[in-house]
Amino acid sequence: MTHLKLAERVGRIQPSATLALTARAKALAAEGKDVIALTAGECDFETPAAVRAAAIDALNARGVVDRYTPASGLPQLRKAIAAKFKRDNGLEYAPEQVMANCGAKHSCFNLVGALVNDGDEVIIPAPYWVSYPEMVNFFGGKPVVVDTSSTGFVLTAEALKKALTPRTRLLLVNSPGNPTGAVWSREAQQALADVLKGTEVAVLSDEIYEKLVYDGEHVSFAALSEDAYNRTVTINGVAKAYAMTGWRIGYAAGPRHIIDAMGALQSHSTSNPATVSQFATMKALTEDPAELDGWRKKFIARRDLIVSGLNDVPGVKCAKPGGAFYVFPDFRAWIGKRHGDLKLMDDSVICEALLTRALVAGVPGREFGAPGFLRFSYAASDEEIRKAVERIGKFARELS
Ligand SMILES: Cc1ncc(COP(=O)(O)O)c(C=O)c1O
Numbered sequence: 001m002t003h004l005k006l007a008e009r010v011g012r013i014q015p016s017a018t019l020a021l022t023a024r025a026k027a028l029a030a031e032g033k034d035v036i037a038l039t040a041g042e043c044d045f046e047t048p049a050a051v052r053a054a055a056i057d058a059l060n061a062r063g064v065v066d067r068y069t070p071a072s073g074l075p076q077l078r079k080a081i082a083a084k085f086k087r088d089n090g091l092e093y094a095p096e097q098v099m100a101n102c103g104a105k106h107s108c109f110n111l112v113g114a115l116v117n118d119g120d121e122v123i124i125p126a127p128y129w130v131s132y133p134e135m136v137n138f139f140g141g142k143p144v145v146v147d148t149s150s151t152g153f154v155l156t157a158e159a160l161k162k163a164l165t166p167r168t169r170l171l172l173v174n175s176p177g178n179p180t181g182a183v184w185s186r187e188a189q190q191a192l193a194d195v196l197k198g199t200e201v202a203v204l205s206d207e208i209y210e211k212l213v214y215d216g217e218h219v220s221f222a223a224l225s226e227d228a229y230n231r232t233v234t235i236n237g238v239a240k241a242y243a244m245t246g247w248r249i250g251y252a253a254g255p256r257h258i259i260d261a262m263g264a265l266q267s268h269s270t271s272n273p274a275t276v277s278q279f280a281t282m283k284a285l286t287e288d289p290a291e292l293d294g295w296r297k298k299f300i301a302r303r304d305l306i307v308s309g310l311n312d313v314p315g316v317k318c319a320k321p322g323g324a325f326y327v328f329p330d331f332r333a334w335i336g337k338r339h340g341d342l343k344l345m346d347d348s349v350i351c352e353a354l355l356t357r358a359l360v361a362g363v364p365g366r367e368f369g370a371p372g373f374l375r376f377s378y379a380a381s382d383e384e385i386r387k388a389v390e391r392i393g394k395f396a397r398e399l400s
Contacts, residue, residue, distance in 0.1 A: 073100030104250030181321025
C-alpha cells in the first residue's frame with residue numbers, strides 16, 4: 001500500500017505528553033489497577049449549578065443554540081468578556097478587541113498563528129506548558145527556551161535581556177504557571193515590561209489560572225502600563241476557573257488588528273466555539289459563581305498537604321507554589337539510584353516506575369523543559385493525595 005506523505009510541519013510536533021499519560025493511567029485503572037492519577041490539568045469539581053442551568057435554559061429556548069454565531073463569538077459574550085477584564089483586571093477593551101475561542105489552548109494557537117513567521121524567535125520561560133513550543137514549531141517559529149529553575153521559576157529581566165535578538169517576535173508569560181504554580185509578582189513582571197520598551201516584541205499573557213492564586217496577587221501583564229497594554233494579548237478561559245474543561249471556551253483580548261487576524265484564522269478553521277458553551281460562559285463571567293471561594297480553600301488545603309507530604313519523602317524537594325493546582329518537585333537526588341532491578345536514569349524512568357510500581361501517575365519534568373522534576377496535579381481528593389504521598393514515600397525507602 002502507498003504510504004501517503006504527511007506535511008513537513010506536522011512532523012515538527014509531538015502528541016501532548018500530559019494527555020497521553022492521563023490516558024495511560026486511565027487504561028491501567030480500567031485493567032483493575034488502583035492507580036492514583038495526578039496527571040490531569042483538570043478540576044475534580046462539577047461545573048457550577050447556575051452555569052449548567054444557564055446552558056439548559058439556552059437549550060430549551062428553541063432554536064437559540066442550534067445555529068452558528070459570528071466566528072469570534074456572540075456580541076453579548078464579547079461584551080461580557082470585556083466587562084470581566086474591566087472588573088477583574090482593570091483592563092479597558094472594546095468588544096471588538098475581544099474574541100471567544102474553542103478553549104484557551106485554541107486562543108494561544110490562533111495568536112501564535114497570527115504573529116509568528118518562519119524563523120521568528122519566541123521566548124518561552126521553562127518550565128513551560130507543554131503546548132507552547134509545539135505551537136511555535138508548528139507555525140515555523142523557533143522556541144527560545146530560558147530556564148528559570150534557579151530563580152524560583154520566575155523569568156528575570158537579565159535572563160530576558162540575554163535571550164532577546166532582532167528576530168524575537170513574542171514572549172510567553174504564564175502566571176500562575178503550569179507546571180510550577182509560580183505566581184509572578186508585579187515587580188517581576190514590571191521588570192520584564194521595562195526590558196521590552198522600545199522593542200517590537202509582543203507578549204502572550206496566559207492567565208488561565210487567574211482565579212487560583214493563594215499567595216500574592218494576580219497581575220495582568222497588559223495592566224502594567226500603556227506600553228505593556230499595546231504589546232500584549234491577554235488570554236484566559238473558563239476551564240480552570242469554573243471547572244469547565246469540557247465546555248471548551250477560551251478568550252483573548254488585545255490590539256484590534258491582532259484580534260481581527262486571529263478571528264480570520266478562526267473563521268476558516270473552527271468557526272465559532274459551540275453556541276451552548278458561549279451561553280454557559282456568559283453566566284460564569286457575569287456572576288462569579290458562589291462555589292469558587294470554597295474551591296480555593298480546598299485547593300489551599302490540598303496544596304499544603306501534598307507539599308508537606310512530598311518534602312517528607314527522602315530525596316524530594318518541593319517548593320510551595322502560590323497558585324494553580326500543580327506541584328513541581330525536584331527528584332534529581334533520585335537519579336542514579338536503584339529500585340530492585342531498575343536503575344532510575346532520569347525523570348521519565350522515575351515517572352514510569354512510580355506509575356507501574358507505586359501506582360501513582362505524574363508527568364516527567366522533561367516534557368515541560370525541566371528534566372529531573374516531576375509534575376503532580378493536586379486536583380484530587382485529600383484521600384488520594386495522602387495515599388499517593390504514602391506510596392511515593394514507600395517507594396523512596398526501597399531505593400538503594
Ligand atoms: C497554561 C495553560 N494554558 C492553557 C491551557 C488550556 O486551557 P483550555 O482547556 O481552555 O484550552 C492549559 C491547560 O492545561 C494550561 O495549563
